Amino acid sequence: MSAQPIPGRVTAAAEGEVVVFVIGMRINRWRAVRHWLPTLRAMPRMLKELSRDRDSGLLGYRTLAGGPRELTVIQYWESREKLLAYASDPGKEHRPAWAAFNRRVRGSEGSVGIWHETYLVPAGSYESIYVGMPAYGLGAAHGVEPVALRGERAKERLASA
Template sequence: MATTPVAERVTTAAEGDVVVFLIGMRINRWRSVRHWLPVLLAMPRMLKELGRAQDDGLLGHQGYASGPRAFTVVQYWESREKLLAYAAAPDREHRPAWAAFNRRVRSGAGSVGIWHETFLVPAGSYEAIYHAMPPTGLGRAYGVEPVARRGERAADRLAGQ
């Protein structure tokens, strides 16, 4: 991951539709480590697996601590179809992790929670600008280009897609 800020104003080089997948977990009971630790450790395994196979469709991701007990990963996918195919693939990390989580939920009495949201963003409905930032978000997933290529104002960039 690039950590050097790009000095000029840039925007994402994304073309067409964008698939954004948000997924997170919340530790509801700190003492129930046996319930939440496997959930916490499952996501890095999935991201590592997806990073090794470029044709799976994951273009980029960023993780965040969204509170003292909550964690979120923002993912950018090539297509809805590739996201759903990965989620359903019986020979990939997700399916066993999901089955294990469901077993754990029954015995964990709410010790850990998970959530996800999927956004299918049509071309022309997203916009981005980065200034003095390393590639981040859509820019990291799709690459960046000079802002002038898409318009100086947000309204120009949204209209030009």
């Protein structure tokens, strides 16, 4: 991803359905490092694995800190099938990390929390605009194009998505 702002007004060049997966963790008990640190370390390994494999289906992601206790990753996927295939593949990082988390959480008394949300957004139900920004979010995942190709107003872009 380029750190240079893209001149002018652009929009995401996404076509068809968009798959957005949001996942996060929350540290509930700072002193219970043995419960939350492995969870914190697992996500970068998964993202690295997915980023190296062009066929994985992960198009892009953005990591956000929600204060000192929370971390969120927004992911954009090629399809729901590829997202679900990765989640269930025993040969990839996710399955062992999920199993280890479940073992640790039994005795953790709520020391760490995790959550995720999956959004399957149909064509015509999303739009975007980026002004003075580098490629970001949906635009980083799918590429960008001039706003004029999809419409100058959000209403027009929603109709053409």
